[in-house]
Amino acid sequence: MRHTTPRRNSHTRTAISGAAVLGLALTATACGGGVSAGGGEQKLSGQTLTVAGVWTGVEQANFQKVLDAFSARTGAKVTFSSTGDNVSTVVGSQIEGGNAPDVVMVPQVGVLQQFAEKGWLAPLSAKVGANAKANFAKVWKDYGTVDKSYYGLYFKASHKSTVWYSPEAFEQAGVKPAKTYKDMLKAGRTLSESGVPAFSVAGEAGWPLTDWFENIYLSQAGQDNYDKLAAHQIPWTHPTVVKTLTTLGELFGDKNLVSGGGAGALRTDFPESVQQVFGPEPQAAMVYEGDFVSALITEELHKEVGTDARFFPFPAVDDGEAPVVSGGDAAVVLKAGKNKKAAMELVEYLSTPDAAAIWAKAGGFISPNKNVPADAYHDAITRSAARSLTDAGNSVRFDMSDQAPAAFGGTQGAGEWKLLQDFLRDPSDPKGTAAKLEAAAAKAFRN
Numbered sequence: 001m002r003h004t005t006p007r008r009n010s011h012t013r014t015a016i017s018g019a020a021v022l023g024l025a026l027t028a029t030a031c032g033g034g035v036s037a038g039g040g041e042q043k044l045s046g047q048t049l050t051v052a053g054v055w056t057g058v059e060q061a062n063f064q065k066v067l068d069a070f071s072a073r074t075g076a077k078v079t080f081s082s083t084g085d086n087v088s089t090v091v092g093s094q095i096e097g098g099n100a101p102d103v104v105m106v107p108q109v110g111v112l113q114q115f116a117e118k119g120w121l122a123p124l125s126a127k128v129g130a131n132a133k134a135n136f137a138k139v140w141k142d143y144g145t146v147d148k149s150y151y152g153l154y155f156k157a158s159h160k161s162t163v164w165y166s167p168e169a170f171e172q173a174g175v176k177p178a179k180t181y182k183d184m185l186k187a188g189r190t191l192s193e194s195g196v197p198a199f200s201v202a203g204e205a206g207w208p209l210t211d212w213f214e215n216i217y218l219s220q221a222g223q224d225n226y227d228k229l230a231a232h233q234i235p236w237t238h239p240t241v242v243k244t245l246t247t248l249g250e251l252f253g254d255k256n257l258v259s260g261g262g263a264g265a266l267r268t269d270f271p272e273s274v275q276q277v278f279g280p281e282p283q284a285a286m287v288y289e290g291d292f293v294s295a296l297i298t299e300e301l302h303k304e305v306g307t308d309a310r311f312f313p314f315p316a317v318d319d320g321e322a323p324v325v326s327g328g329d330a331a332v333v334l335k336a337g338k339n340k341k342a343a344m345e346l347v348e349y350l351s352t353p354d355a356a357a358i359w360a361k362a363g364g365f366i367s368p369n370k371n372v373p374a375d376a377y378h379d380a381i382t383r384s385a386a387r388s389l390t391d392a393g394n395s396v397r398f399d400m401s402d403q404a405p406a407a408f409g410g411t412q413g414a415g416e417w418k419l420l421q422d423f424l425r426d427p428s429d430p431k432g433t434a435a436k437l438e439a440a441a442a443k444a445f446r447n
Contacts (some may be wrong), residue, residue, distance in 0.1 A: 046076030049342045052091060053105030053329065056082045062362040063105075069358055070349050075341075088114060095120060095336045100244075102337035103346055105329045106152060108402040109143050111407075112330055117427075118145035122333040123149045131351035134292065135369045139394045144330050149151050152330030155350045156359070157368040159385045160290040160325040160399060161215055161314040163253035164297070166277055169196050169285035177312035179322075181216070184315050185251065191285045193258035199251070200274035200284035201258050203265035203424045206417025208289060210401040210409065212251075213420060215288075217244040218397055219320035230400045232445045242430050247317060249427030259284040262424045271296060278303050288314065291385040295364055306382045313388060324392035327399045328368060358376050360386075408444035415440045 030422045044381040055063055058081060065080040083090040087104065088111050094100045106112045115121050129150055132141045135152070136370030144152030163177075163184070170176065170187075173194035178184035188198025218226045221240035229241065255261040259276055260268065260283075268276070274296045276283040287293065297309045316322040331350050333343045349355050356367035356376075363378035370390040377383040389396065401416055408415040416437060423433045 011138040023286040025113060033347050036335055042075035044342050044345060046225070047076045047339060047342050049076050049078045049103070049339055049346060050096075050101040050337070051078060051080045051103045051105065051346070052083050052087070052101035053080065054083055054087055054107050055080075055105070055329075056084075058364065062359050062364065066350070066355050066358045067346075068345055069355070073349070074342075074345060075400055076345075078346070087111060091115075091120075091334075098336075100336035100338075101332050102334060102339050102343035104332050104334060104358055105155065106332050108327075109398050110403055110405065112144065112152045112332060113146050113307060115332060116149070116151050120334055120336065121146075121151040122335050122340060122344075123151060124153060124333065124347060127348050128153055128344070131348065135351060135353065135371045137368070137370065137390070137393045137396065139396050140328075141366045143328075143398050152332050153347050153351050154328045154330045154368050155356065157326050157366050157389060158290045158292060159366055159389045160211055160327060161289055161323050161388075162279065162293070162311040162385060163286055163288045163314055164274075164309055164311045165286045166282060169282065169431075173285070177310075178315050179217070179246070180315050183319040184326070185254075185257065188257045188286070189254075192421050196282060197255075197259040197284045198257045198286055199259065200273040200276035200287045201252075201269065201424070202268050202270040202287075202289070203421055204267060204269040204272075205420050206412065207401070207410075208270060208273070209420035209424060210416055211290070211399070212248060212288065213244060214325050214397075214400045215314045215323045216247055216317050217241070217400075218323035218325060219314075219317040220244055220247060222320065223395060223397060226397050226400065230397075230403045232404075232441055236441050237431075237434045241437070242434050245423065245427075245430035249423070249430055252424050252427040263428070265424055266421060271300065275301060278309050291366060291382070292364075294381060305379065311381070311385070315431050321395065324389065325399055326368070326394045326396050327402060404441070405444040405447065406447065408441050415444060 060080060064080055066163060067080060071078050087107060091104055117246060132153060140154045141150060144150055144154060169191060173191045175187040175190050177185050191198045220243060225240050251257050252262055258265050273287050274293055277287045278297050278301050294305045297303050297305055303309055313322050331347045333347060337343055353369055353371040356369045356372045359365040360372055360376040361378060366386045366389060368389065374383055377386055411417065419433060419436050419440060
């Protein structure tokens with residue numbers, strides 16, 4: 001059984017919603033553009049459609065622009081309601097109460113699989129499938145498929161393989177963005193010698209530590225092993241896991257690389273980790289996390305992305321390829337919804353570049369749709385992140401902990417979060433940590 005894993009959404013949504021990603025002043029522009037171009041026949045005039053998802057604040061407002069464009073094209077009246085992070089519980093209650101939404105924007109692969117296994121989802125139409133084939137790498141359709149049925153169209157993605165850095169700190173230390181993990185640690189030690197620790201690590205919650213592990217593991221162990229470990233087809237005691245923990249421990253165990261050392265990192269939450277690099281009193285030169293870091297930099301810290309803050313791709317480890325780890329929100333159609341025809345029309349629209357371009361212009365958004373025009377994106381940094389994601393094609397891998405049962409991959413103070421926090425505190429025993437991870441994973445997957 002799959003469970004919702006709230007953390008990945010709560011942290012990204014807290015960051016982006018709290019930072020008015022690039023302004024509601026763009027409403028008129030974002031709702032204009034291609035809205036009227038396809039709207040002639042109003043074939044859904046008079047019909048109503050309900051959509052649910054985890055988004056709030058600016059994210060909800062920007063998605064509403066996409067829904068408004070669909071309404072202008074078709075005549076359908078579309079309303080959106082936020083489920084909060086517990087999307088599985090909320091939607092389950094709505095289905096039981098006879099007031100299920102027509103479309104749900106599902107935030108994790110595990111939740112999508114759970115919905116499919118419960119028999120809640122309607123397979124997507126042939127037209128959605130054709131659009132997915134034309135506009136997306138095959139891997140995105142695979143992540144939306146359960147038991148050979150295509151249920152989930154990935155509309156919004158995040159790029160979780162970006163290392164954000166202070167250009168000023170790099171210039172003062174005479175270092176450049178690294179292309180290998182080894183060079184990144186070498187540059188980090190040079191930065192430390194110049195007077196500023198290399199990394200601010202957000203260890204207080206636990207979820208950023210899973211992202212560190214996943215990027216190193218994907219590059220070092222390869223895509224096949226990543227897929228097997230994500231499905232628990234190989235144990236966490238596998239030599240590849242021990243090797244990645246050993247590699248990660250080289251960073252976690254070096255006080256010159258981690259601001260405040262392991263103890264300090266365990267007291268640092270995600271927003272603080274960004275502030276430690278880009279705030280008024282810098283305590284580190286780099287922070288690793290996804291493209292959503294830009295929202296905090298821009299709106300909370302009032303710095304300019306591209307000038308005061310930049311990123312480089314998470315570098316290749318050993319002889320592996322540079323990793324591209326992602327997350328995303330998929331549109332699914334509920335069988336219990338009252339208007340499945342209009343729901344399918346909406347998902348068909350979301351599978352087009354036009355729909356994604358609306359949110360792209362508003363900012364704070366990356367689409368896995370490779371045919372969204374580059375100039376649709378709000379700024380050069382987001383454009384670069386989007387291009388990196390789509391250029392990765394089928395080598396993209398979905399966040400591993402979001403594919404796991406929540407008891408292992410998404411619970412504060414338990415499972416992978418807790419065990420990697422313990423490892424951050426004391427990284428001296430990779431084999432012992434691997435054994436504890438396997439025991440927790442085996443129990444969670446069995447349940």
